[in-house]
Amino acid sequence: MTTLVVTHGSYLDHDTGAHHPERPDRLRSVLKALEQPTFHDLKRAEAPAATVDQMALAHPRDFVKRLVAAMPDRGLSSIDGDTVISPGTAKAMPRAAGAVIRAVDAVMSGEADNAFCAVRPPGHHAESNRVMGFCLVNNAAIGAYHARAAHGIRRVAVIDFDVHHGNGTQDIFWDDADAFYASTHQYPLYPGTGAASETGAHNNVVNVPLRPGSKGDAFRDGMLERVLPALTAFKPGIVIISAGFDAHKDDPLANLGFVEEDYAWATQQLMNVARSVAGGRVVSVLEGGYNLDALAYSVTAHVETLKDH
Secondary structure: OOOEEEHHHHHHHOOOOOOOOOOOOHHHHHHHHHOHHHHOOEEEEEEEOOHHHHOOOOHHHHHHHHHHHOOOOOOOEEOOOEEEEOOHHHHHHHHHHHHHHHHHHHHOOOOOOEEEEOOOOOOOEEEEOEEHHHHHHHHHHHHHHHHHHHHHOOOEEEOOOOOOOOOHHHHHHOOOOOOOEEEEEEEEEEOOOOOOOOOOOOEEEEEEEEOOEEEEEHHHHHHHHHHHHHHHHHHHOOEEEEOOOOEEEOOOOOOOOEHHHHHHHHHHHHHHHHHHOOOOOEEEEOOOOOOOHHHHHHHHHHHHHHHHH
């Protein structure tokens, strides 16, 4: 398998302030993990900056323009209680979305079989017209809609195993019969959405809420019984993974008990479905994960599976 890693140095300049959990050291830990000898054969690319038009594939154009204009010239600015921006965010935000666009182009052209986007800020809490939960624009949704706009992939899917429900992706996809979203997540937990009864306007949303304390067996059961069959039946032309690693047993922001092997297993299962219905096209984008060691180990397991299986 040819796996492309897309990242950019500007992500480290997205300053969220002292003690914020979504901090530059998260990406440093990921990039260090991807320097291991086992990853010497990865293809690598720098993320381009997404244009306003590209970000507006998933958000109202006025929202994107207001967000771009809100970037501070100095210091830190809080959009809400969780979401902080800085001068460096002005370059990091469009390049986080741009990484997924670059990855989609690579797997569509055959340059790579699959791709992992090592980005920040994350995106899955960003709703159509609302910034929240460390997220500014919805990187995964932008990538999915780019696949449609630029490559004619009508049916697109995002699968999200972050410990927090991706309310933003669900919001953006809710009334789009050709966009599928599935999430496994701790429930109840921030942001409070993601009940099993939330199924989208076209039965195109699958939520698998997991009780606090759940471990990998509950995750695997939910994937096998609900997510994977629904994804297979939907038959997307590309599978995008919102790859959050904060359901790990050592993560400080939640109470699930996943281990690295669970992420490798889920990655393999999603690759298998993609091979059967989507020409093997898989693009993964980093979301959460706040224990630096657990994040590095989990990303290692995830990307090793992408490149070796």
